[in-house]
Amino acid sequence: MEDFDSQTSDKKGPAAKLKGVGDSLWVTVDPDRSEDEIKEEINNVFQRLNHLAIGARVVIDPGKKGKSNELIDLLEQLLKEKYQVGSVSLPPEVREKQTNAENRIRQRDLDRSWYQYSSDVLMLTGRVRSGQKINARKHLLLLGDVNPGGEVVAGGDIIILGNLRGIAWAGQSGNEDSIILAFDFRPTQVQIAGYVAAGTSEASGKNPEFAHVENGTIIVEDYIEANPFGRLPWPKVR
Amino acid sequence: MEGKIIVITSGKGGVGKTTATASIGAALAMENKKVAVIDMDIGLRNLDVVMGLENRIVFNIVDAVNGKCKVQQAAIKDRKIDNLFLIPASQSDNKNVISPAAMKNFCKELRTEFDFVLLDCPAGIEQGFENSVVGADEAIVICTPEVSAVRDADRVIGLLYAKSVLPKLLVNRIVPEMVARGDMLSHEDVVDVLSIDLIGLVPMDDNVVISTNTGAHLIHNKQSQAGKAFRRIAMRLNGNADLPIEVPRAKKGFWGKLGFKRGRNK
Numbered sequence: 001m002e003d004f005d006s007q008t009s010d011k012k013g014p015a016a017k018l019k020g021v022g023d024s025l026w027v028t029v030d031p032d033r034s035e036d037e038i039k040e041e042i043n044n045v046f047q048r049l050n051h052l053a054i055g056a057r058v059v060i061d062p063g064k065k066g067k068s069n070e071l072i073d074l075l076e077q078l079l080k081e082k083y084q085v086g087s088v089s090l091p092p093e094v095r096e097k098q099t100n101a102e103n104r105i106r107q108r109d110l111d112r113s114w115y116q117y118s119s120d121v122l123m124l125t126g127r128v129r130s131g132q133k134i135n136a137r138k139h140l141l142l143l144g145d146v147n148p149g150g151e152v153v154a155g156g157d158i159i160i161l162g163n164l165r166g167i168a169w170a171g172q173s174g175n176e177d178s179i180i181l182a183f184d185f186r187p188t189q190v191q192i193a194g195y196v197a198a199g200t201s202e203a204s205g206k207n208p209e210f211a212h213v214e215n216g217t218i219i220v221e222d223y224i225e226a227n228p229f230g231r232l233p234w235p236k237v238r
Numbered sequence: 239m240e241g242k243i244i245v246i247t248s249g250k251g252g253v254g255k256t257t258a259t260a261s262i263g264a265a266l267a268m269e270n271k272k273v274a275v276i277d278m279d280i281g282l283r284n285l286d287v288v289m290g291l292e293n294r295i296v297f298n299i300v301d302a303v304n305g306k307c308k309v310q311q312a313a314i315k316d317r318k319i320d321n322l323f324l325i326p327a328s329q330s331d332n333k334n335v336i337s338p339a340a341m342k343n344f345c346k347e348l349r350t351e352f353d354f355v356l357l358d359c360p361a362g363i364e365q366g367f368e369n370s371v372v373g374a375d376e377a378i379v380i381c382t383p384e385v386s387a388v389r390d391a392d393r394v395i396g397l398l399y400a401k402s403v404l405p406k407l408l409v410n411r412i413v414p415e416m417v418a419r420g421d422m423l424s425h426e427d428v429v430d431v432l433s434i435d436l437i438g439l440v441p442m443d444d445n446v447v448i449s450t451n452t453g454a455h456l457i458h459n460k461q462s463q464a465g466k467a468f469r470r471i472a473m474r475l476n477g478n479a480d481l482p483i484e485v486p487r488a489k490k491g492f493w494g495k496l497g498f499k500r501g502r503n504k
Contacts, residue, residue, distance in 0.1 A: 127433060129392045129393065129395060129396035130389050130390070130392035130393040130396065131392075131393040131396055131397075132396050145433075147392050147431055147432075148385070148388070148389055148392070148431070149389045149392060149393065150392075165431070
C-alpha cells in the first residue's frame with residue numbers, strides 16, 4: 001500500500017494527499033488552501049491512478065478543522081464526472097479515531113517513547129513476613145519472598161522474583177489484564193480485579209508460573225510455556 | 239564487661255519458651271556466668287514453678303521495676319546452681335503496670351549486675367511483648383515445626399527487626415522419626431521460610447515434662463537429648479559461636495541397624 005501520508009501539517013506540503021485505506025481511497029485535503037490548488041493536486045494524483053479510480057470508494061478527509069460542504073460537494077462532482085469514482089463520503093468518526101491510534105502506536109515505536117517514561121513500578125527487595133503488607137499504587141516488583149501471612153497488593157501487576165506463599169491481590173483498580181507472576185508460585189490466595197482463587201500448596205513445575213483472568217476465572221499457567229507477551233509486535237509500556 | 243540481655247520469644251504459646259529460658263539460663267550459669275532469668279508473663283507466672291522456686295518468692299518484677307525493692311532483693315538464688323537467679327513475675331497484677339520506659343531503665347540496671355539476662359517473653363505481641371523487647375540486645379525466637387508456629391514466629395521476627403533487635407532461631411520439639419517419614423516439617427523448611435540465623439535444634443524429649451514437674455534442671459539429666467542441645471546453645475551464646483549445630487537424628491534399633499548392614503533396610 002502506498003502511503004503518502006505524513007503527520008506534519010506543513011503549509012508547504014501538498015494541498016491534497018491520497019492513500020489506500022482498506023478497500024477505499026482516502027483523500028486528505030488541506031482546507032487552508034484555495035479550491036484551485038486542491039483541485040489541481042487531486043487531478044495530479046487521480047490522473048496517475050487511471051482506471052483504478054473507476055468505481056472506487058473515495059473518502060474525503062478535510063482534517064480536523066472541517067470545511068464547508070461546498071468544497072466537499074465540488075470535489076465530489078469533480079471526482080464522479082472526471083474519474084468515474086463509485087462513491088464519495090466523509091470519514092466516519094470511529095474510523096478516524098482508530099487510524100489515529102494506529103498512527104500513534106507506530107509513532108511511539110519509532111520514537112522509543114519508553115526512553116522518556118517515568119516508572120509506575122514499585123520495586124522492592126527483601127522478604128515480606130507474616131503480618132506485613134505492601135501496597136503498590138500500580139505495578140509491584142519484588143526481588144525476594146512473600147512468607148505465609150504476608151500480603152502484597154497492587155493496582156497493576158505483581159511480579160515476585162522468589163517464593164510467593166502469602167496473599168497476592170493484583171489489579172485492584174479493576175484491571176482484569178493484570179497478572180501475578182512468581183518463581184515459586186505457592187500463594188495462600190490470589191485475587192485479580194475482584195476474582196478470587198484459593199492458593200495451591202504445591203507448585204506444579206520448576207518454571208515460574210503466573211495467574212491471570214480468563215473468562216471470569218483465575219488461571220495459573222507455566223510462564224515460559226504460555227509466554228503471554230511473546231507475540232506482541234514490539235515492546236510496549238504496560 | 240556489660241551484660242547481655244536476651245529475650246526469648248515465639249509469638250505462639252506452648253512452644254517451650256519457659257523451658258528454654260530455664261535450661262539455657264542454667265547452662266550459662268554452669269559456664270561460670272552470672273545469669274538472671276526473668277519471667278515477663280505478668281499475671282500468668284510459670285518460670286518459678288519450672289525451676290522449683292515458687293515457695294521462695296517475696297518480691298517480684300513489678301516491685302523491682304517500680305522501685306519498691308532492689309534488684310538483689312527480687313532476684314532469687316537457685317537451689318542448685320550458685321550463679322543462677324530468678325526474678326519472678328507478679329501473679330496478681332496485669333501487664334500494664336510496667337511501662338516500656340521503666341523497663342528500659344531496669345534493663346540498664348540489670349546489665350551492670352549480671353553477665354546474661356534471659357527474659358521469658360509472654361505469648362502474643364501485646365504490651366507484655368513490648369516490655370520484654372524494649373531493653374533487649376538480642377532475641378531467640380522459638381519455633382516448633384508446625385505451620386502455625388512458623389507463621390507466628392515470622393510475625394514476631396518482623397516486629398523484632400522493626401525494633402532493631404537481632405533475632406536468632408531455635409527450632410524446638412523436633413521428632414526426627416516424623417521428619418524422616420515426611421509427616422513433620424524439617425528444620426530446613428522452617429529456616430527456609432524464616433531465613434534467620436539458627437542457634438540450635440532441640441529434639442522432642444519426654445525428660446522435659448519430668449523435669450518441669452519436679453522442678454529439677456533439665457541440663458542435669460544426662461540422658462536428656464534436649465538438655466544436651468540446650469547446653470550447646472548456651473555455649474554458642476557464650477562466645478563459642480562456631481560450635482556446629484547438631485541435627486537430631488532418628489535412633490535406629492538393633493534390628494534396623496542389622497537390616498541396614500545387610501542392605502535390606504527400607
